[in-house]
Amino acid sequence: MTITSSVLDTIGNTPLIRLNRVSDDTGCEILGKAEFLNPGQSVKDRAALSIVRDAMARGDLRPGGTIVEGTAGNTGIGLALVGNALGMKSVIVIPETQTREKKDALRALGAQLVEVPAVPYRDPNNYIKVAGRMAERLKRDNPAGAIWANQFDNVANRAAHIATTGPEIWEQTGGKIDGFICAVGTGGTLAGCAMALRTRKPGIAIGLADPPGAALFSYYTTGELASEGGSVTEGIGQGRITANLEGLVVDHAFQIPDAESVTTVFDLVRDEGLCLGTSSGVNVAGAVRMARAMGPGHTIVTILCDPGTRYQSRLFNPEFLREKGLPVPDWLEADGAMLP
Numbered sequence: 001m002t003i004t005s006s007v008l009d010t011i012g013n014t015p016l017i018r019l020n021r022v023s024d025d026t027g028c029e030i031l032g033k034a035e036f037l038n039p040g041q042s043v044k045d046r047a048a049l050s051i052v053r054d055a056m057a058r059g060d061l062r063p064g065g066t067i068v069e070g071t072a073g074n075t076g077i078g079l080a081l082v083g084n085a086l087g088m089k090s091v092i093v094i095p096e097t098q099t100r101e102k103k104d105a106l107r108a109l110g111a112q113l114v115e116v117p118a119v120p121y122r123d124p125n126n127y128i129k130v131a132g133r134m135a136e137r138l139k140r141d142n143p144a145g146a147i148w149a150n151q152f153d154n155v156a157n158r159a160a161h162i163a164t165t166g167p168e169i170w171e172q173t174g175g176k177i178d179g180f181i182c183a184v185g186t187g188g189t190l191a192g193c194a195m196a197l198r199t200r201k202p203g204i205a206i207g208l209a210d211p212p213g214a215a216l217f218s219y220y221t222t223g224e225l226a227s228e229g230g231s232v233t234e235g236i237g238q239g240r241i242t243a244n245l246e247g248l249v250v251d252h253a254f255q256i257p258d259a260e261s262v263t264t265v266f267d268l269v270r271d272e273g274l275c276l277g278t279s280s281g282v283n284v285a286g287a288v289r290m291a292r293a294m295g296p297g298h299t300i301v302t303i304l305c306d307p308g309t310r311y312q313s314r315l316f317n318p319e320f321l322r323e324k325g326l327p328v329p330d331w332l333e334a335d336g337a338m339l340p
């Protein structure tokens with residue numbers, strides 16, 4: 001395809017990149033799906049498009065309508081660009097703790113940004129609940145419709161990965177794939193890819209890579225939703241079984257400390273020339289642990305979710321890293337220092 005009919009046709013069909021250093025170190029093929037190459041620069045463009053198309057198909061949303069969502073950023077960026085391309089407005093409710101870069105991207109796309117304090121899900125002022133209430137109000141006075149995208153419990157999210165990401169991975173590996181692993185925000189990516197891949201290869205190993213402070217590592221290893229600590233990672237870390245996660249069974253679960261995930265991010269810069277966000281660090285670190293658990297000779301796929309530039313002020317800021325007690329890569333340590 002040399003001319004696409006709109007930006008929407010550029011969502012998905014991302015390359016699968018061999019991560020050379022970790023593949024050579026483990027004796028496995030560790031492959032990363034380059035989701036940072038989507039037009040909104042993240043894996044969430046797929047879910048955004050699927051959610052909007054699903055709402056349109058049900059007659060809940062038409063051009064001129066409004067999309068409302070509570071999001072840590074990437075889903076909002078995806079919804080805003082999909083909305084713009086389809087003539088819809090977007091209202092994004094975001095916890096004020098998210099990076100400036102993500103908020104700036106949302107403003108640049110013309111989304112209406114509603115910043116709210118970061119309070120737990122059980123609090124009625126939680127960003128997800130605020131978004132739900134706003135959509136209800138907008139629905140009443142917009143004849144073209146308004147929706148709450150509800151990415152956590154709207155299975156149109158998971159459906160995007162069942163229909164696109166999973167089958168793409170299967171085609172790209174020619175079916176030579178033994179494992180798939182990634183972190184969970186809503187669970188759409190993990191559960192959707194797992195479903196698509198298990199249909200094609202029932203014995204495939206599915207893994208969860210969880211950051212500290214999330215409850216799923218505990219859930220999939222002990223059956224109890226429990227969490228401890230916190231993490232500098234963004235966009236991932238779930239405390240409950242969302243509708244998108246329902247029915248998911250995992251074969252491997254790993255909890256990846258921040259020191260390990262940020263070191264992985266910096267290794268990917270140095271070894272592969274890939275500058276990625278924190279969740280990609282969790283994912284690749286998880287893929288390495290899964291490779292070690294499965295032994296050499298296996299092909300394991302994970303997701304490279306979004307670019308490092310989205311986290312410049314934190315992940316690539318020596319002061320922030322030092323404050324959190326995290327390793328600082330030597331090329332950031334001294335001003336003007338370069339990679340050897």
Ligand code: PMP
Nearest residue numbers: 074185186187188189235279305
């Ligand atoms: N990585 C990043 C950077 C994200 O923004 C998200 C989504 N919030 C995820 C990973 C997790 O994807 P999912 O919602 O499909 O679990």
